[in-house]
Amino acid sequence: MHAGNDVLDVLCPMHLVLDPTGVIRHVGPTTQKLRPDEPLLGAGFWDVFQVMRPRGITTQQQLWDVQGVKLHLEMKGAPRAKLKGILVRLADGSAIMNLSFGISILDGVRDYALTNADFAATDLAIEMLYLVEAKSAAMEASRKLNMRLQDAREAAEEKAFTDTLTGLKNRRALDQSLETLLAANKAFAVMHIDLDYFKAVNDTLGHAAGDHVLQVVSKAMLEETRKGDIVARVGGDEFTVILPEVRDITILERIGQRIIQRMEEPIPFNGEICQISASIGTVWIQNSHNATRDAVLEDADIALYASKNKGRACQTFYTPDMRNAVNATIPPVGRA
Template sequence: MITQQQLAQLADQVSPMHVIVDADGQILSAGPTLKKLRPDEEWVGQAFFDFFEVSRPRWVHSFQDLLSTAGSKLHMNMRGEPSTGIKGMLAPLPNCGGAFINLSFGISVLEAVQDYDLTSADFAPTDLTIEMLYLVEAKSAAMEASRQLNTRLQGAKIAAEEQAFTDTLTGLKNRRAMDHVLGRLLKSGRDFALMHVDLDFFKQVNDTMGHAAGDAVLQHVAQVMVECTRQTDTTVRVGGDEFVLILDDLTDRKMLRKIAERLIARLEEPIPFEDKLCHISGSAGTSLSTAFEKPDIATMLHQADVALYFAKNAGRAQHFFYSPEMEEEGATGASVSERPKVAE
């Protein structure tokens, strides 16, 4: 006949979450995994109900009630914290009045694994819990891989969009970005100013000092324009030595005039390149959205361009606001890049 000690050793192997109780409901043996749930407690010799509270069947209040549930599923909770949910089934032991109670975590297994730092070694090899844990781990790994992939794809998308909107030489926004920003402003109904800036004497730098010097000048100009405007403004290189400043929520002529004057003054400062100095200046023309009942991009660009050409003809290194009289005085509707430039 198998002894109590042999029965406990066998139960530890095949059912690491078990309790063997005597006829009085005192614990004779507890599985190693079960002991991990309350490692500071002495299980043997304690009453079963000192560790477990039976929630179903609701009529179980004593050990005799518990014995009468043989073959039925038990729903319990561990007393104390954490109050882990436990499932169980009782089988009476012949000739002694005691019982063998096999236990499991059921759907609470994930919380139990986290709460008690359990591993596969804490479950019977044939326990389907192991298979479920593997599936959960595989799902978690797949979800993490998917999350990382989505993060990389989102980053690549943002980088591609940023590159599509950026002038590669200067790091400023490009014409495509300008159209996007202007379209958004017009849709929102916000007031803004559009300042068209063209460099004076830039062709002379390119012709006499080479394109490397010209590139250095454009990069320096881009930095100056960023420094002379606000973070909420948009600075655009529309091509060659032409730039557009979109000044959001700013139509005050006095403030705009100060920005233009500061920018023109900075552009007149000599720009070092290798052991030489590059000399340029800048002319600017500004159109205001408040001049329209419903402004549109093409008209505002045209007006800023007319004002710019007027500044060029007035002697360069100047700034003008658009007025209809400029058109009457002979400024054409062609863009600056399409007109013959004033000799430089």
């Protein structure tokens, strides 16, 4: 029956051939893959399988009696493979049992690393595998697309909140951060920083020098503030720093002084030296219950105006009497 076995291996590669006593005389190539390390050939059917349904089939004769009936089988050993089978007796007393995974085919393919080549070309299992592969490919493509869209969305959001010249946060990001802190009613501070003599750099050395200065001072501000602080460029030469979780005014004094010292360092550009300084107005919000974003920024601006009037290159902390003084004078003029 050698030629016949070759045909069976192609038409139904997941099968067994049993002799009249129930000994396995031939094993289809896919069946052998279920137990690659066990010699199924020559073993007794009952040593390898048990019939789960119909119930009560435990002898060879009972197995012969249910030829043509769909059998639910379980392969002994590990892993326990649950299979479907149908038995057909031959004239010489032997039998062919064709096997399949049934609805468990996906588990079988996964557990035993099977491929399309392990099934007959006309087996519906092939169609199911194609569908599963197509679905998996589509899901993977969808996952990658979603990741790209998410990355693009995050990049767009980051760009919308970033100053393109300096890489700092912009006014939009500043406003959002302030609203969040005010809603949380936590202590925080706001520093409004204006570069002194920046206009002179632009007028004498050109806008390229001005842009270079802005980039240098932006980097310096990031280095002199804390990791959780937010540094934003809100105008041509105006910056605002939000400092969350401030419970001690000495922290603000130290940070402000560091920024002022860094801004006074000469900045080389194309063989020339750009010399600027920084004036700072700071408002410390210890209870934001009645505060608004506009009021906080206005208070910081009033304190900055006071620093300008003191002679620049200094930090002033806002107090309510400053507002009264400003209201009694002319509005602040443009800063140098």
